[in-house]
Amino acid sequence: MNILVCDDDKEIVEAIEIYLQQEGYEVFRAYDGEDALKILKEEEIHLLIIDVMMPKLDGIRATLKIREESSIPIIILSAKSEDTDKILGLNVGADDYITKPFNPLELVARVKSQLRRYTKLGNAAENGQAVYQVGGLAINDELKEVTVDGEVVKLTPIEYNILLLLVKNQGKVFSINQIYENIWNEDAIGADNTVAVHIRHIREKIEINPKEPRYLKVVWGVGYKVDKN
């Protein structure tokens, strides 16, 4: 697998290279947007990690240009942590947005996730059985198996049932009481942290960064939901 890392800070590029090489990826370096475009044309690249604030051609404009021709996964890496910056980055065609300073292990996990989806899931309509899928998250109800980007995740029965309930009703927000009544089949008298704790556990298992969940989202003061893909 060939990954292009583009940042005007050489040390960051080198550090990322080391982490990715440890995982067995081939790494190409670029220090500005134009460099990156050149390398993309010359080499076969499977994933691009690109900084936003760079000389010559910035990450946003580079992404726009790349998207004219290519659909490879692009992860934006930026010091800009505003919501508006993230929305802009994702809207111009990036697949993920990571803010600096980042946890290198999280970066590696996200790279892996993107690559798995890019290479495998394109043809992942498995047997047409009872499979519920949201992005990289898939639940095979017959096998009682949950996979994230193709990797199996082990959940307890209650966690499984909660996740299944939310995935089956994508986009709908469930309050703690509703989840309790659905899973335990009891009236929720004096609910407590139980459901919330389970949810947290599920997040820790299926999300790369539980604080910024991609699948199981918290609607604060209302409930929980899994967004429609």
Add this chain to the structure above:
Amino acid sequence: MKKLRHTTGMKVLFVILHQVFAVLLVVSIVLLSALFGRKMFDTNDILNQSFTDSGYFAEVFKETSQEIIKYVILKEQFEVNGVYDEDKEIDIVAYANGRIVAGQQMDGENGFGQRIQYRLGDLIKWADAGYEEDENGILVEAYTPLSGKSIHQSLEDGSMDYDNAKRNSQMTEQVLDSIRSDSELYKRYLNKYDVNDSNVRYWISGDRHSHVYTNMTDQESKDEMKNVEENWGSYFYYDNVSLHMRTSVDGMEDYFYEQLERMTGAVGENTMVLISVDTDFPYADSFASANREFQKYHPWIIGGIFLLACSVISFIMTLVLLTTTAGRVEGQEDKIRMNLVDKIKAEFIFLALVLLLVITTVVAVQIVYGNWKIPGMLIMAGTMTYVCDSVFLVLYLSLVRRVKADMLWKSSLIYWILSGIRKVFSNVRITARIMLYFIGGNLLFLLLVYETFVGRSVLAALFAVCLMAAGAYYMLRNSIQRNKILEGVNKIAEGNLKFKIDTEGFYGGNKSFADAVNNIGDGLYRAVDENTKNERMKADLITNVSHDIKTPLTSIINYVNLIKMEHIENERLKEYVDILDAKAQRLKQLTEDLVEASKISSGNIELHMQCIDFVELVYQTGGEFNEKFEKKDLTTITKLPKEPVYIMADGRRIWRVVENLYNNVAKYALAHTRVYVTVEATETEMEFSIKNISEQEIKVDTTELTERFIRGDTARTTEGSGLGLSIAKNLTGLMDGRFSIGLDGDLFKVSVCFPRIENPMQENMQEK
């Protein structure tokens, strides 16, 4: 823009022109009225240039005819057969009554006892010598009547009583008084009319006797009588028998009838009169001189009228010009220049104007009714006009300048006095002033009421009503203005710092009050504006700086991680790397919190308010912090209402608030203790509180804990940025909640209050 008419030269020219026209105006008026007074100027017939057709001629003709009639009467009294006769008998009663009785034989009684007649020559001598009265008031007789029996004798022999004697005596005195001037008039008229060199011809006859009074020859007169119109230019003809009258002179008809009775008394009934004037005026008499005068002044009538019209227009025009240019100075068009006269109080100017008017009127009357010849009158009037107009201009233009400069009121004596009083008043304290107004007003009112009911004065009643109305108006206005000010203060208090009280119509205390409020608004607005600007700049600065910090920080974190991944044998080295890692993580947290805190405190964030169930939120948060609390062996005692408690808030921000509070507990609570989390809700409000036992003694004040970078532990060794509480407090404030911190020994309590809302919005309802 320079204006030529504002130059001094032009102004002087205007003044001179104005004075010239004023003089011309008055001179023409005086001239015309003088001519009018002399009947030379006939308003019905201005363009008439012929003397004989003029009113002036008619006037002279009337005068002449009157003189001729008088002359005929005198002739009747003094003449016998057309010749003056000293021996003529004069009947006292008849003479005094103006009736001619000489020719008639009058016998015996005359109504006063006895007829008394004197010789004409005796009477004239007697009149020349003078007469006396005796002690009884009866005339002392220097001459005896022709009867030879004096009044005294008649009185003594009893043929005349005292009353009649007295009357006869008075009658004689009257005759003596007038006979002297009558004889002189007779001589004058004789020389004026009974000569050949007179322009006047007369012919008067009556039936008393066959004698005809005339200065014409018989032949002449017979022809005259037939063709009176053809032979003479101007004439008057009257025949009392046929009542036939013809005349070429205007107004003669009416005038003659007034004289007719006197005429018939003298010459008898069946009078015939002819008076005519040779309009060629071959002889020098009154007609000739009147003609000369007329010819001399008549052309002035047309000229005078023309002059009058021109000078009126020019007078007004120059006055208007002077009015517009008064006070203006060339090159300084927006300013009004005042001079020394303008320092005089306005009332004195008015007084002087009135005085000038009075003096002018008096002088004008003196001139018009004085016995002046026309040229002298004109010179006099002209001079007076020049002087009066000069004074008038000085006074009038001073008033004009004041009006232009809006100084008329300010330069008045009343204003001066009033402002003096006001100056004294403004130094008196407000309470004293109100007391003065109150007492003064009430005293005046009482006085007026007294006058109304006791003095029965309607005027006083009227004044009292006015005073009450004025008081009501003043109080009403005052309270309205006060309301306006209050409104303004409230608006400013609500945060509308740009609001301005409209101070139009405000006076005195209220005005300065309103102005002060407006100034406070301005000051606050400036201060707040400055403050928000500063906060925003600070937030931008912090954001930019944090971006710059993040890039090197990324490298630090990455390489520290790489070091950790190397299998380090040296335990101490491992410890150091762990410290590096922890501090790098803290630095990361710090920068993120810093950016957030600065944005929140500058209000530079967008809120998406929605309906939030706070109970649900607490459960969710509890779930998130389960492990963290367990790690420190913290037991959570939760007391929550069973039903949902809804508030309006931004979901992510309110989570941030609660998260920070829980984090705070996780970081600073003493291990193995209990944490109390409660939500209490009333109808309108909800209060969330979280209590824990602090691990370390908190030495700072509770109010300072929410300040940025303040933490309970002054050593700052523990994790955390010290911004958590500050962020929580500011976010709560932005969402209209209340945030408070309590500290009781080691018991640390934070509570957050929000207004509770009744029904959640439909879109947030959770349907099964």
